[in-house]
Amino acid sequence: MVYVGDIENHKYEVKNYKTKKCTKVPKEEHIIVRNTHEPIISRSDFEHVQELIRHRQRPSRHNHPNLFKGILRCKNCGRPLNLYYNKRRSGKMVW
Secondary structure (H helix, E strand, O other): OHHHOOEEEOOEEEEEOOOOEEEEOOHHHOEEEOOOOOOOOOHHHHHHHHHHHHHHOOOOOOOOOOOOOOOOEOOOOOOEOOOEEOOOOOOOEEO
C-alpha cells in the first residue's frame, strides 16, 4: 500500500498491556488512509503486480491440522513442540 501513497493502520491490537501481547486484526477491519504521500508507482501497476503474485502462490501440500498446537511442550526446556514434515520421500510428520 505504501508504494501507491496509502498507509494501512490498525493491523494489530494489544491484548495485554503488561505482557505486550499483540494479535492480528482481520484485514476487513484495517484502516486505510489514501494519498498520504507521493506514490512510487501507479495504482494500476501495483494492482497488476499483486495479481501476478497471487497467481504465483502455490497451495499448501499439507492440510493436516496440528491437533497438538499449543499443548505439547518439551520436557527439558518447556518450549512448544513444532510439527514439520519430513522432506524425504516418506513424508512422515516429525515432532
